[in-house]
Amino acid sequence: MLNFLLAQDNVIKFKEGVGEFKSLTELTVPTIVSGFIKLALIIAAIVFFFILVIGGVRWIASGGDKAQTEAARNQITAALVGLIIVFAAWAILALIKTFFGVDIFQLTLPSIG
Numbered sequence: 001m002l003n004f005l006l007a008q009d010n011v012i013k014f015k016e017g018v019g020e021f022k023s024l025t026e027l028t029v030p031t032i033v034s035g036f037i038k039l040a041l042i043i044a045a046i047v048f049f050f051i052l053v054i055g056g057v058r059w060i061a062s063g064g065d066k067a068q069t070e071a072a073r074n075q076i077t078a079a080l081v082g083l084i085i086v087f088a089a090w091a092i093l094a095l096i097k098t099f100f101g102v103d104i105f106q107l108t109l110p111s112i113g
Helices: 001-004 031-061 064-098
Strands: none
Touching: 031 064
16 A cells, blocks of 8 residues: 555646746846836835834833834834835736736736727
8 A cells, every 4th residue: 555655646737837937038128027016016015014013023022111112103003004005006006907908017018909
Protein backbone atom coordinates (compact mmCIF):
# COMPACT_ATOMS: atom_id res chain seq x y z
CA MET A 1 0.00 0.00 0.00
CA LEU A 2 2.87 2.38 0.82
CA ASN A 3 4.44 1.86 -2.61
CA PHE A 4 1.14 2.80 -4.23
CA LEU A 5 1.02 6.07 -2.28
CA LEU A 6 4.63 6.93 -3.03
CA ALA A 7 4.17 6.28 -6.74
CA GLN A 8 1.46 8.93 -7.11
CA ASP A 9 2.13 11.92 -9.35
CA ASN A 10 2.93 14.98 -7.22
CA VAL A 11 2.30 17.51 -9.99
CA ILE A 12 -0.40 20.10 -9.35
CA LYS A 13 -2.20 20.94 -12.56
CA PHE A 14 -3.71 24.39 -12.97
CA LYS A 15 -6.30 25.56 -15.44
CA GLU A 16 -5.09 26.35 -18.91
CA GLY A 17 -3.19 29.65 -18.98
CA VAL A 18 -3.13 30.16 -15.21
CA GLY A 19 0.21 30.60 -13.50
CA GLU A 20 2.19 31.05 -16.68
CA PHE A 21 4.68 33.85 -17.14
CA LYS A 22 4.87 35.90 -20.29
CA SER A 23 8.16 36.11 -22.08
CA LEU A 24 10.13 39.33 -21.91
CA THR A 25 9.53 39.93 -25.61
CA GLU A 26 5.84 40.54 -24.83
CA LEU A 27 6.73 43.19 -22.25
CA THR A 28 5.40 46.60 -23.31
CA VAL A 29 5.12 50.02 -21.73
CA PRO A 30 1.38 49.59 -20.96
CA THR A 31 2.00 46.28 -19.17
CA ILE A 32 4.83 47.83 -17.15
CA VAL A 33 2.65 50.80 -16.15
CA SER A 34 -0.34 48.63 -15.23
CA GLY A 35 1.90 46.30 -13.24
CA PHE A 36 3.38 49.28 -11.40
CA ILE A 37 -0.11 50.59 -10.57
CA LYS A 38 -1.18 47.21 -9.21
CA LEU A 39 2.02 46.88 -7.19
CA ALA A 40 1.70 50.40 -5.77
CA LEU A 41 -1.89 49.78 -4.63
CA ILE A 42 -1.00 46.47 -3.00
CA ILE A 43 2.09 47.83 -1.25
CA ALA A 44 0.22 50.93 -0.03
CA ALA A 45 -2.62 48.82 1.38
CA ILE A 46 -0.17 46.51 3.17
CA VAL A 47 1.85 49.42 4.59
CA PHE A 48 -1.23 51.24 5.89
CA PHE A 49 -2.56 48.02 7.41
CA PHE A 50 0.69 47.46 9.32
CA ILE A 51 0.74 51.10 10.45
CA LEU A 52 -2.79 50.54 11.76
CA VAL A 53 -1.70 47.43 13.67
CA ILE A 54 1.36 49.20 15.10
CA GLY A 55 -0.84 52.09 16.23
CA GLY A 56 -3.12 49.65 18.00
CA VAL A 57 -0.19 48.02 19.76
CA ARG A 58 1.13 51.45 20.77
CA TRP A 59 -2.30 52.33 22.18
CA ILE A 60 -2.38 49.13 24.23
CA ALA A 61 1.21 49.66 25.43
CA SER A 62 0.66 53.32 26.31
CA GLY A 63 -0.27 52.43 29.87
CA GLY A 64 -2.72 55.30 30.22
CA ASP A 65 -0.20 58.03 29.38
CA LYS A 66 -2.21 60.73 27.61
CA ALA A 67 0.57 61.80 25.26
CA GLN A 68 1.31 58.25 24.08
CA THR A 69 -2.39 57.45 23.76
CA GLU A 70 -2.93 60.58 21.68
CA ALA A 71 0.04 59.73 19.44
CA ALA A 72 -1.28 56.19 18.95
CA ARG A 73 -4.77 57.48 18.15
CA ASN A 74 -3.32 59.91 15.59
CA GLN A 75 -1.36 57.06 14.00
CA ILE A 76 -4.49 54.91 13.78
CA THR A 77 -6.43 57.79 12.27
CA ALA A 78 -3.71 58.41 9.69
CA ALA A 79 -3.59 54.71 8.79
CA LEU A 80 -7.36 54.56 8.34
CA VAL A 81 -7.31 57.66 6.14
CA GLY A 82 -4.52 56.09 4.09
CA LEU A 83 -6.49 52.86 3.64
CA ILE A 84 -9.55 54.85 2.59
CA ILE A 85 -7.47 56.73 0.01
CA VAL A 86 -6.03 53.49 -1.39
CA PHE A 87 -9.43 51.84 -1.70
CA ALA A 88 -10.94 55.03 -3.14
CA ALA A 89 -8.22 55.02 -5.81
CA TRP A 90 -9.06 51.42 -6.63
CA ALA A 91 -12.78 52.30 -6.78
CA ILE A 92 -12.10 55.26 -9.07
CA LEU A 93 -10.12 53.02 -11.42
CA ALA A 94 -13.01 50.54 -11.42
CA LEU A 95 -15.47 53.35 -12.22
CA ILE A 96 -13.26 54.54 -15.09
CA LYS A 97 -13.34 51.00 -16.47
CA THR A 98 -17.12 50.79 -16.12
CA PHE A 99 -18.01 54.17 -17.60
CA PHE A 100 -15.30 54.70 -20.20
CA GLY A 101 -14.18 51.16 -21.00
CA VAL A 102 -10.54 51.90 -20.17
CA ASP A 103 -9.10 49.17 -17.97
CA ILE A 104 -6.09 50.78 -16.34
CA PHE A 105 -5.17 47.49 -14.68
CA GLN A 106 -4.78 45.93 -18.13
CA LEU A 107 -4.31 49.13 -20.14
CA THR A 108 -6.43 48.05 -23.05
CA LEU A 109 -7.82 51.07 -24.83
CA PRO A 110 -11.04 50.72 -26.79
CA SER A 111 -10.74 51.12 -30.54
CA ILE A 112 -12.56 53.87 -32.40
CA GLY A 113 -14.96 52.82 -35.09
